[in-house]
Amino acid sequence: MTIQSNDIIIQYVIILYGINDMKSILKKDILYSQLKEKIRNAEYKPGEKLPNELDFSRELGVAKITLRSALSRLEEEGLIIRERAKGTIINPDIKRKRILVIIPARLDVESPYHVILPGIEEKARDLNIELEKCQNAFFCELENKSRKEFISSGKFLGIIFPEGTILGHEESFLAVKSIGLPTVMPHANYKDYITTGFACIYPDERKAFADALKYLAEKGHVSVATVFNKTLTENYSRSYSLNEYLETLKKTGLTGAKELVSYCAYNREDVKKAVHGFLKLGTIPTAILCGSDFYALHVYEVLKELNIEIPKQMAVMGYANYPGGRFFTPSLSTVDLSMKKAGETAVELLDKSSQWWGDEKSPPFITVEHEIIARESTNTIRTEKIFLNQKIKGAL
Known part of the structure; x- marks a missing residue:
């Protein structure tokens, strides 16, 4: 193994930033990361003796001072002695921690799990934690005794349970609850914390959606249509009942009409029917806010x-x-719910579960930040509503 292949990148950074000692700093960081990865992947096994520093530095193609810096960091982390x-x-007592990830029963293309999982995997690699994934259906089918034996044999830190609105x-909730291990829900509804007693990571959907409305109002829109995703609870989506949402529209200075x-x-x-309905109203909306980027894709198709x-009309x-939203034509404005970050946070919480798991302790409730991602699909200041209404009516 050699890090000389990284020299092009190093030289680029030096040129870009003009930092004379950047090459030395980067080589130390790169070597440290490479050695840590090899220990984590058991390429260097617990108890294995490494070559002496002179031979090892030659083998790696680095200076002894670079190697010593990397080894010092690994020693501080308890990975080597x-x-x-x-x-x-290599520390013979290294034991890889393990986390059980329950794969959701519904894995539709729009499932948040697809975005949360990369965050879980990356943070687990970083913390040298092994992930065991188990299908929801399989986990539920196990008898309670077998389920507990499976968990006990795995010596898991805890469980990541990526469901919501419990x-x-x-059945899946009751199965996880029966185990009695620290459990984190990385994409929880704000009521889940009370219902489950699990640690919950919560995107503040009410505020996120309200901020999206505020953003559109600042763009000059007054009449904004909304395509919500249908849930098990009638006229309830993104943590709003219909009446609550209409009130939020009005407070934002937008038209609060249920139509x-x-x-x-x-x-x-379904989406086509909704869009056509909006376009037949007396006052046609000048913007459509979607409950998901996937709904926006269908809205694009209908408008096309x-x-x-x-965004002109x-x-x-x-x-x-x-x-993928940035690859839409035009690129899609949206609200980033930091779902990947939520996955990372779930792993961090379980890695430190001793700090919050116990009879007299309360599991954490963490609200992740959201951010308006402004792109081309809203890149117009709306001032000519009457003209556009007439023009769109002529298209129907």
């Missing part, structure tokens, strides 16, 4: 069929910032 008599050995009677709100199943025909230009905004 350095003794003058015995040399440098009512308390779900401007549609609850759709995730299919093209009608030759309605985005109709602004469109998504929600959740799923990968």
Whole structure:
């Protein structure tokens, strides 16, 4: 193994930043990361003795001072033991921690799990934690005794349970609850903390959606239509009941008419019907806010069929910032819910569960930050509402 192949990158950074000692700093960081990765992946096994520093530095293609810096950091983290008599050995007591990840029962394309999982995996690698994934259905099918034996044999730190809106009677929830291990929900509803007693990571959907409305109002929109995702609770989505949402529209200075709100199943025909309904109103909305980026994709398709230009005639905004929105034409404005960060945080919480798990302790409730991602699909200041209403009506 050699780090000389990284020299091009190092030289680029030096040129870019003009920092004379950047090369030395980067080589130390790169070597440290490479050695840590090899220990983490058991390429260097617990108890294995490493070559002496002179031979090892030659093998790696680095200076001794660079190697010593990396080894010092690894020693501080308890990954290696350095003794003058015995040399440098991989800590024989290294035991990989493990976390059980329950794979959700529903893995539709719009499932947050697809965005949360990379955060879980990256942070687990960084903390040298092994992930064991188990399908929800399989976990539920196990008898309680077998389930507990499986968990006990794995010596898990805890469980990541990426479900949400738990009512308390779900089979998967009861199965996880019966284990009695620290459990984190990385994409929880704000009521889940009370219902489950698990640690919850919560995107403040109410504020995130309200901020999206505020952003559109600042762009000059007054009449904003909303395509919500249909949930098990009638006229309830993104933590708003219909009446609560209409009040939020009014408080934001927008038209609070229920005709401007549609609850759709995730299919093209439902979304098409909703959009056509908006365009037949007396005052046509100038923007459509979607409960998910995936709904926005169907809105794009319908508007394209009608030759309605985005954003010139109709602004469109998504929600959740799923990968790929920036490749829409025009690129899709959305709200980033930091779902990948939520996955990372879930692993960090379980790694430190001793700080919050116990009879007299309360599991943490963490609100992740959200951010408006402004792109081309809303990049128009709306001032000519009457003209555009007439033009769109002519297209129908």
